[in-house]
Amino acid sequence: MGAQQRVYKAKINSTSSLRKIFKAMELIAASRIQKAVARAQAASPYAREITRAVSVVATQSNVDHTLTTEPDTIDRAAVVVMGPDRGFAGAYAANVIREAEELITLLKGEGKEVDLYTVGRKAETFYTFRDREIVRSWTGFSEAPTSAYAREIGEALLESFETDFNDGGVDEIYLVSTVYRSAVDRQPEYRRLIPLEVVEEDEAAPAARSAAAHDEVFPLYEFEPSAEKVLDALLPRYIDARIQSALLSAAAAEQAARQQAMKTATDNADDLIKTYTRLANTARQAEITQEISEIVGGVDALAASGPSD
């Protein structure tokens, strides 16, 4: 077998073993999308109840809470970037980081300092590689975030929010994450978390959102022990719930992105295998043609010299 053919055969072999890996990762991601979406949906009743409760307290009492009041001056903002832990998800990490960079530029343009918080190894390494300071980072749960992680993040952010600016505290907090809309539609977005405007949003379940959107008129509530105390207890939970729903949505988006990227990789591997097979065939054919012409040439030469014997 000719050297050319051997080269192509080796390329075909390595591409088909890569293809198997891509295909397997595609299937794994596809099955995990369903799980991630199911988790996001399971958490949505909680988010809905909390949102409803916060709306009730906010509309029925004139409580001024630090979390809801706009500070007079905003000097420092915290930006939480929610990225993936693993790659192999196409431009998923790059997109969410680009969104974060846009937000950071915007905030800096308004004369604010920016404190970085990251979730996921990819977001962390992006900034550490560029020697940008990260206040805090969390890794290891981007694919299966639980409420405990959301609480941990929420607590860290609240603590920083409650700290005075001069002691390194922040005045507002933004979340940058990818919102999962469907298996093929996801969008990196940033939203302001604190000071909060109560929004009735429920990314995981559009059906639930439309149900909640029917402006129900809240009856007059009795608060126990008092509206302030209830709000005190509710708001941190509301924040946790929003972080949690952002994490869950991002987890679903990550799997969807990975599935798509792996599908593309599988298709590309197929194309490569096809191209190499054609080239190998051409090389084989060329070799045969050459051998035949050598034989024919040899016979001709012999025939030409034959009769002279």
Add this chain to the structure above:
Amino acid sequence: MAVLTVVVVSADREVWTGEATRVVARTTEGEIGILAGHEPLMGLVAGGEVRILTTAGDTVRAQANGGFLSVANDRVSVVADAAEIVD
């Protein structure tokens, strides 16, 4: 007779939902029993279990730590960080 629609949710899932005749919980102000027709109320659950007397006559006990209870229009929601049904 009017019944209460009860939902118990924790941070990551809906734990229990169903109809009940009475819900007993401990709020920061003390123990409270809720029957159908209770006035709208929002209270902080002070820990311990929430007892739900279902229409079928069973008692469902839910551990609902650090959450709140909201009652309106015969709908009771018990929302907790962590909640589970205790048999």
